[in-house]
Amino acid sequence: MTLKNNTLPLKDIRILDLTSAVVGPYATQILADYGAEVIKLEQQTGDIIRWISGHSPTPGMSGKFMHMNRNKRSISLNLKTEQGKATFMKLAARSHIVVHNMRADALARLGISFAALSEANPDLIYCNIVGFGAKGRYADRPAYDSILQGGTALASLFARNGNEPRYVPYVVVDRTAALMVTNAILVAIYAQTREPGPREIEVPMFESYATLVLSEHLYGESFVPPVSPSGDRRLLDENARPVKTRDGYICITTNTDAQVLALFDAFDRPDLKEDARFNRAINRIDHIAEFFALRASEIARHETQYWQERLAQFDIPCMPCHTLSSLLDDPHIADVGLVEKREHPTQGTIRHLNVPVSMTGYTPTLRYHAPHIGEHTREILAEIGLGDDHIEAMLQAGDAFESD
Template identity: 30%
Template sequence: MPRPRPSTALDHLRVLDLTRVRAGPTCCRVLADFGADVIKIEAPPGVDPNEAMSGSRHGSDMQNLHRNKRSLALNLKTDEGRKVFLKLVETADIVVENYRPDVKDRLGIGYETLKAINPRIILASVSGFGQDGPYRTRAGFDQIAQGMGGLMGITGFPGQGPMRAGIAVADSAAGIYAATGILVALAEREKSGEGQWIQTSLLQAMIAMCDFQAASFTVDGKVPPQNGNDHPNSTPMGVLPASDGFINIGVGGEGQWKAFCKAIDREDLTAHPDYANANQRYANRPALMALIGDLTKTQPCAFWLDKFEAQGVPAGPIYAMDQVFDDPQVQHLGMAAPVHHPVRGEIRLIAQPLVMSRTSPAIETPTPESGEHTDEILREAGFPETEIARLRSASII
């Protein structure tokens, strides 16, 4: 019986997934959710001293990162394990790894080795700081990249020190950039018939995600400061108090400013000399935000959100995570996708934020148990039952 595939978009591709923690698994999750046969290659129990780094196998993070994959338990630190892996490379399309740059060379599975076996292979390498350069062998973690990439320097309130983002921005971004590179390489391979080596890092991804804040320095020589919840360039745009919580507002132009003033019944502010244009509003932001906040804190969030919507002013609630998934628009978008887990029962995982007219992604299977598909995968690769049994008795698989 053929295994279920979540989408037909990439169901012609086989991916060898050597990744762990977050950045690499994020990349492979994109491919798996679009139907690629992603084989998660992991060390047999007891081989990897850091095997618990990603948390419990049945925990929410592991389930969310490794769904739609198959699992092969393989000891790559042995010569025979390496030979098994290289045999799989012969018919694979993509290899994804997020070791430190020197590890794959030490294991004998660097790009030149893979290319010699399969010239069409695409290798995607995700590291902390890049495949070369003075920091190439440093271990990389998301928070370190947030600090070095500039995000922590612009996040938080002025004078209160640097602040990390509450999510793994660098990890997730690096994984998505790696997936983008793979898809570009696949498209180019249609013309050339050749694979290539794709490289990205947490540091590169973090700087790229800083985008206009980073360009403020590279183009204009300005070092962007911390602005708390205020937008660095526009006002009023940020967080306002209500009588029962807080809301976000976004006023991006003169038309929206006039609509905003109408919504708060202060149309006189449009003619006030301190707030008559965008530059004046920005220059007098503290006073303006204090004035507006004194008004909005007199009524509940729902009152103001209705008023702003009626005037076409961008505004929204500020949710805790349970409220996020109770929101009717989030439910309509299907961002919590159900899947059955043999141990945990019915669970919901975070869907890909994409809708395709014909080949949308989906979640069909939960994260596999370690080595759950080892025999199946090796049979497909042409290993006879006797050889599979011998590899298992020798603790190679």
């Protein structure tokens, strides 16, 4: 199938997004970037990530919020009032997908469970993003990225080479789970083309990330009985990190035998090609600490620029170890137009992050800037058939809210 130019691949998909923070908003933004109509439903105080992720030119528009909520419209409803709840049910009835990351007791209090919504919408896809699976003893516990980094053993991996356990300074569990949410929703959309009917999805963040950590590091304990200890030593060694040069750091990886032999040529150390500890992958596994130590001592002899040029000559994978600031100045980032300056209606000039994925016949574009709380409340209420007087009455009664 060939898409017509400028056709939105998901243009007929309507999503009612009740999520906040990172995992849900990032997932729904991906779908929005490919044309889904995403209505972000917020309480009067708005998504928490508006407020805990730094300052902004106007309140509640943090950079992190803006980078995960473009191409959405925002409506603010009070689901605790009769009129607010009734309006929500109208929105849910016309949506293809409802996605939330609320805890079960909150859903029950509000009466917006899968059973309640699928009765009104018999083809609804209802996605629960939860910290822990409903069948386990941790079900309905609160979960944040740091909690799950620790709980999935990710934080402990730093301690395998003598350091303290620590968090990756990036909400890696949330971001990764968001991709799993997107995948699950797309699968459900496709499944409905073959067999219509309501579908409930559960994406448990703890189990989802635990499978990734275990698949990476279960290693010899994948077998019963174990053939070796857990943990990939290529990743856990103390020198499995950016390598110090005379004036900075460089990132380098050599996995194949051909790459390692080329590295020895780059070092002007052809004698190492005959070293049985290093010249075959199966042997390097048992001597990885020695290999990394050797690499570190050789790299330390020259400056970063020298190694970038030298390693490139031998087609050895390498990059400078960027800071956040220098990453913005990377020439490749400029070549592909990943970061683009745009004018936001209220925030002035912003750095807009374009979608890096390309697709025949479609280029994701910015249709809506990240919204203020309830920025589109009136517009969306009108679309579901409410008149101006009705909308005004809801706003006055506190059933709905709009941005100032």
